[in-house]
Amino acid sequence: MTNLTVDGVSYDLERAIQHAAIRDLVDLKRATQVGGVGGISIKSIVTALEAMQEFDSPMDMFDSVETLETFAALVFLCKRRAGEPVTFDEACSVSLASVGLEVEDGEAVEVDPKDQ
Numbered sequence: 001m002t003n004l005t006v007d008g009v010s011y012d013l014e015r016a017i018q019h020a021a022i023r024d025l026v027d028l029k030r031a032t033q034v035g036g037v038g039g040i041s042i043k044s045i046v047t048a049l050e051a052m053q054e055f056d057s058p059m060d061m062f063d064s065v066e067t068l069e070t071f072a073a074l075v076f077l078c079k080r081r082a083g084e085p086v087t088f089d090e091a092c093s094v095s096l097a098s099v100g101l102e103v104e105d106g107e108a109v110e111v112d113p114k115d116q
Contacts, residue, residue: 004078005100011078013101017045024080028073031088040073062096075099 002013020042033039048070052061061067069092076091 002104003102004074005102006075006078006094007098009082010102011082013074013078016074016078016081017042019081020077021080024077027080028076028088032069032073040069045070045073045077058101071099 003010004013004016005011025042029039029041031039048067052067055061061071072088072092072094075094076086076088079086079091
């Protein structure tokens with residue numbers, strides 16, 4: 001299992017993605033579209049997560065706007081799945097210092113903005 005931790009609260013990341021509510025996906029897509037085009041979807045999230053596995057360093061995820069938005073989308077979907085009323089803008093405002101990613105083998109990956 002993979003968990004996303006935000007401000008000390010652990011969220012089941014896989015469940016949030018696999019069982020996302022249609023409304024949450026619509027809200028995410030609309031919030032991330034530019035001029036009514038594009039936007040983040042489950043497909044783009046999965047593609048970004050697969051690409052992150054190839055990074056030389058966990059900090060590489062912060063090298064592009066698309067990857068950063070995908071990370072915010074994970075916060076958005078996890079919090080929404082947990083019943084927390086959060087907007088995409090609020091998910092983007094989460095401090096990187098308060099976010100961690102725990103992968104299946106139990107190794108926690110902490111995000112430290114000072115390392116960028």
